[in-house]
Amino acid sequence: MTLRLADIGVRVDPGYGLGGGVTAVLHEIATRLERLADTGEFDIIDLRSLPLSPADRDRLQSVLGTGEVEATVKIDGESKVRETGIAGVWWIEHRDADGVVIADLLEIARVPEILNVAQDELGRGAAALRARIARGGNQAIQEAP
Amino acid sequence: MTRNTIGEHLLQNGVSRRAFLKYCTAMASLMALPPTMGRAMAETLRAARRPSVIYHSFQECTGCLESFTRSFSPSVESLMFNVISLDYQDTLMAAAGHRAEEARAQAMKDNDGEYLLIIDGSIPTGDGGVYGAAGGQSYVNMLKEAGKGAAAVICVGTCSSFGGIPMAHPNPTGARPVSEIISGKPIVNISGCPPVPEVITGTLFQYVSMGKLPELDTLGRPKVFFGNSIHDRCYRRPFYDAGKFAKTFDDEGARNGWCLYELGCKGPTTYNACATVKWNGATSFPIESGHGCIGCSEPNFWDKGSFYAPLSSAAFGASGNVSPREAAKLVGAAAVVGGAIGLGAAAISRKRQETLAGAAPDKKGG
Numbered sequence: 257m258t259l260r261l262a263d264i265g266v267r268v269d270p271g272y273g274l275g276g277g278v279t280a281v282l283h284e285i286a287t288r289l290e291r292l293a294d295t296g297e298f299d300i301i302d303l304r305s306l307p308l309s310p311a312d313r314d315r316l317q318s319v320l321g322t323g324e325v326e327a328t329v330k331i332d333g334e335s336k337v338r339e340t341g342i343a344g345v346w347w348i349e350h351r352d353a354d355g356v357v358i359a360d361l362l363e364i365a366r367v368p369e370i371l372n373v374a375q376d377e378l379g380r381g382a383a384a385l386r387a388r389i390a391r392g393g394n395q396a397i398q399e400a401p
Numbered sequence: 402m403t404r405n406t407i408g409e410h411l412l413q414n415g416v417s418r419r420a421f422l423k424y425c426t427a428m429a430s431l432m433a434l435p436p437t438m439g440r441a442m443a444e445t446l447r448a449a450r451r452p453s454v455i456y457h458s459f460q461e462c463t464g465c466l467e468s469f470t471r472s473f474s475p476s477v478e479s480l481m482f483n484v485i486s487l488d489y490q491d492t493l494m495a496a497a498g499h500r501a502e503e504a505r506a507q508a509m510k511d512n513d514g515e516y517l518l519i520i521d522g523s524i525p526t527g528d529g530g531v532y533g534a535a536g537g538q539s540y541v542n543m544l545k546e547a548g549k550g551a552a553a554v555i556c557v558g559t560c561s562s563f564g565g566i567p568m569a570h571p572n573p574t575g576a577r578p579v580s581e582i583i584s585g586k587p588i589v590n591i592s593g594c595p596p597v598p599e600v601i602t603g604t605l606f607q608y609v610s611m612g613k614l615p616e617l618d619t620l621g622r623p624k625v626f627f628g629n630s631i632h633d634r635c636y637r638r639p640f641y642d643a644g645k646f647a648k649t650f651d652d653e654g655a656r657n658g659w660c661l662y663e664l665g666c667k668g669p670t671t672y673n674a675c676a677t678v679k680w681n682g683a684t685s686f687p688i689e690s691g692h693g694c695i696g697c698s699e700p701n702f703w704d705k706g707s708f709y710a711p712l713s714s715a716a717f718g719a720s721g722n723v724s725p726r727e728a729a730k731l732v733g734a735a736a737v738v739g740g741a742i743g744l745g746a747a748a749i750s751r752k753r754q755e756t757l758a759g760a761a762p763d764k765k766g767g
Contacts, residue, residue, distance in 0.1 A: 300436035300437050302435075305433055329423075350426060350427055354682070356683070358427035359427045359429075359430040360430075374418055
C-alpha cells in the first residue's frame with residue numbers, strides 16, 4: 257500500500273506556527289502605530305525575541321513593504337535603517353564590526369532615534385562650526401563631529 | 402573622588418551618542434529586556450559615573466577571567482574603557498607587586514562604600530586560610546577587607562558562587578563560596594565553569610545602566626540569564642518530546658541531532674543562558690557541538706555522579722555512579738537513623754564495589 261500525505265496523522269494548524277505569529281505582530285504594529293499617532297509615543301519591537309521562522313520574516317517583510325528611505329549608519333559595524341511601506345514603521349538591523357547581527361528591530365516612530373540629533377549635539381555642532389570658520393574653514397573634513 | 406560621567410568620558414574618547422545608543426540597544430536585546438530600555442539605558446548611562454571595580458581572583462583556574470575577556474557584545478575593552486573603571490585585577494593590570502596593592506588600597510579608600518567587588522575562585526579557609534595568599538595576606542582576609550567597603554559583591558564563576566571544583570569532595574583546603582564569608586552585602590552569583598562571557602559583562606552593564614542589581618533567583622543568580630533551564634531553551638527539545646534519543650555519541654541518533662538526555666545531558670536541571678546567548682560570539686554551545694550539558698552552573702556539579710549517566714540514574718547510579726559526597730551523605734544519614742538504613746548504605750557501597758570490580762580487568766584470569 258502506498259502511503260499518501262493524507263494518511264499521515266499530523267496536521268499543521270494554519271493559524272499557528274506557519275504565519276500565526278506574523279498576524280499577531282502585524283496587529284501589534286498597527287496598535288502601536290495608532291498610539292504614536294494619538295500620543296506621539298514611540299515604540300520598538302525586538303524581532304529576535306519573537307519565535308519567527310525565516311518564512312515568517314519574509315511574510316512580515318512582504319506585508320510591510322518597502323518605503324522611500326534607506327540609511328546606513330557606520331559606527332562600529334554597519335546599521336541599516338529602512339523605512340517600510342507603512343509610514344512610521346522602520347526596520348532597523350544593527351551589525352557589529354564583524355558583520356554579526358546584534359539587534360533586529362522594528363521601530364515605530366516619526367524618525368528612528370539612531371538618525372535623530374540630540375539637543376546637546378546641536379550646541380556642540382554650532383560651536384565646532386564657529387571654530388572651523390575662525391580657522392579659515394579649511395579643516396572641516398578631518399575633524400570629528 | 403570625582404569621575405567624569407560616562408557620557409562625558411565617551412565624548413572625550415570620540416564615541417558618539419549614536420554609537421552608544423546602538424551599543425545599549427544591542428545589550429537590551431541580548432538581555433531580553435523591553436527594546437525601549439535600550440534608549441532609557443543610554444540616557445541613564447550618559448549621566449552615570451563609571452563605578453570603581455576591584456576584581457580579585459582567588460582559588461581558581463583563570464578560566465573565568467579568560468571567559469570575561471572573550472565577551473563579544475559588549476566587548477571587555479569597551480566595558481573597561483567606557484562603562485567601568487577597573488582599578489584592580491592583578492592579571493590584567495600593568496602594575497605588579499606593591500604598586501598593584503597600593504592601587505587596590507587607593508581605590509578602596511577613594512570609593513569606600515561605592516565600589517563593585519568582583520570575585521572569581523573559591524576561598525580556602527582550612528588551617529587558617531594558609532592555602533591561598535597574595536601580597537602577604539590570606540585570600541580569606543583579603544576578601545573580608547575588600548568586602549567591607551563594597552557596594553555589592555559579584556561572584557564570577559561556580560567557585561566563588563557555590564564553591565565549585567575546589568570545594569568538591571574531599572575539599573582538602575576547606576574551600577568556601579563568598580556567600581559563606583561575606584554577610585550584610587548584596588551578592589550576585591554568575592555561576593558557570595566558566596560563565597558565559599556575555600552573562601558576566603551583561604550583568605555588569607545592567608548594574609551600571611539601571612543603577613541597581615538585577616532581580617535574582619533563589620541561588621542569587623540574575624533571572625534574566627538564569628531564568629530558564631538549558632532543556633527548556635534547547636533546540637534539541639523537540640526530539641526529547643518525541644522520544645528520540647541518541648544512545649551513543651556516534652549512532653544514527655547522534656548524527657541526526659537527537660536529544661542527548663540518555664548520554665547524561667544535565668540540561669533539564671541546569672539553569673543558564675548557554676542555549677540562548679551561546680558561546681564564541683553566539684557561534685554554538687556544548688549541546689550544539691554534540692556533547693550533553695554537564696550542569697556546571699549548578700551547586701556541587703562535580704559531586705553529582707558521572708557526566709555520562711542519565712539524570713534518572715544519577716542519584717544511585719544505574720552503572721554504579723554514586724558520588725563520594727552522595728554516598729557520604731547517605732552513610733551519614735544512616736548512622737543517625739539506625740542500623741536498618743545502614744544496611745541500605747552498605748548495599749549501595751557493595752553495589753559500587755561490585756561495579757568497580759566488574760569494570761576492572763579480571764585479575765584471576767590475568
